[in-house]
Amino acid sequence: MSKMVLQRLFLVLGVVGLVVVLVDLGISIAATFPGATPARVDQVTAGPYHLAVSLYSNPANAGYALPFAVAPTQAVSGTLAYHTYSIPGKGVDATPIRATFHADPNVRNGIQGAAEITVRGPWTLQVTVNGAAGQGVANVPITAVALPPIPVWLGWTIGFVPFYVLCVFFVIQLSRDKKTEQTGTEHMPVSEGGNDVSTRATRHTA
């Protein structure tokens, strides 16, 4: 394979890599915004409060945010304060994560937010409500799915990509050194009295 072909191949791979990063970034950002209609609406009870919990992706996509909205379904006196967490189910290797949210401008005492679901499997969206009538907790079960798993060996093969390139780089460098030694045309740097042993150690002519 000629040098030019190899470089063009690297260039194409680089452009593809850049596109993948940008697309994933776009998807990650888009995932935090709720869609026009919820994919699922659960009517739940949190102590004295009746709530509608809307999930904008069902099942949730592991590794991305899950947009949600919470709204009281009955009139509530005063204001409600919320705490929301996504909690991993049994057997899911993850930690509870506090979900971020803000007040829903269209619904009094309602909120909109995004819950992080990091690992595939069963999760619970836990909504804790505090208001004039006291505190209540509602749990909404969620299932998170991920893209189909690639074989582990393929993951390792991809993960070592930097080292393949590094090896190619070193091979090219070593072969260039060898050529230089054979032709004896290498530029000899001026010593400044430091660790100047490279002349003797590496630059002898064969």
Place this chain on the structure above:
Amino acid sequence: MAQHTVGRTDALSPSASHVPSLHTVLLLRLTAGLVALLATIVTFVGTSWDIQWHTLIGRDRTLIPPHIMMLTGVTIGGIAALTVIITETIWVRRYLHMAQQLTPFAGLFSGPLGAYIVGYAALNSAVAFPLDTYWHSLYGIDVKLWAPFHIMIISGMALMAFGAVYILASAAHVAARLEARKAERSAYLGMIGAFAASLSLFALLVSQGSSPHNSVPLGFASFSLYPVLAALLLGCMLGGAAYALPWKWVATSVVGVTFLFAFIDQLVIPPALTWLMQIEQLTYRAGHANPPPVSLVAVAWPLVFLVSAFLIDLCIQRSRQQGWSERRLFISLVLATLVGGIPLSLVNPQSALTLAGSLGVVGTLLSLVLGALGGVIGIRLGQSIGATIRTLER
């Protein structure tokens, strides 16, 4: 001072008076190299913070502050590389004679070799991030540091620093031609910092090998990867630095700077974690309540690297003073790197004994033999890196 221009100035240029001067090239490369170095230091601190976060709090989302810090460093490095490549490509298109001073790529771009390395490495780390998120979504948050896309991310960041060495080397040689001593010294100091940043990031991966859990079973015995990886790394980086820079005690300086990075980690990471925990109302994971205020990376720093670096410098100086043969010098350097293959850290001062105990006599000897092999390859590569860098102008 006389105006220096890049390449020949007699032909092909539409306007020779506007040909970028060597001073401009020097300024561009020195700035880009130092920015790339800064970027890798940011990624190193971000990675240390991330290790602390994962261990004590748990991975909770993709864009946690440590990840943002790592991505910021990667982005800065990528932009620095892209800026140099685009600028020098424009120069070459306008002033064709400049092409002889630059490294062409794919028939489209021109720039210093180091900028391509930095750009590629930054992209590599950026691509690895979504892949890592995918891997975690499949296998959970407690994936070890030796996981495919952790290796891809961290080695990409380490290669960014390695590329910065090449950019700064080219800047140093341009400065030498111009007799710009301050710029030359800055470039050399930057090279020491960049070697140290690369060594530090690779050391994060290598240090995992000292755990008996990461030994490789062969049936009749098992061996540790730590000596071979450490000797290979030290040979490449410290050998490369010692051969590349025309100063004394370069290898020791490089490892000294890695200790400085570890010290910065110790100063920054514990308070940063506490601060963020308060802001994000987080709690420690089960089994990690009230951890001591230390950086997990700093206390696990491989201390013997300093001894290895000192021995490398000592061997090189003795060889110069006493006229050692090439063979004697080479063997001495390999043995010096092999010393660095002994695991020892503040958090686990007996790790070498623990490891040897778990490996047994055969496993320990096998690990040392492999370590020597790593040292041989590492020093050979280090010499090659040094020889290339010493003469690199493009």
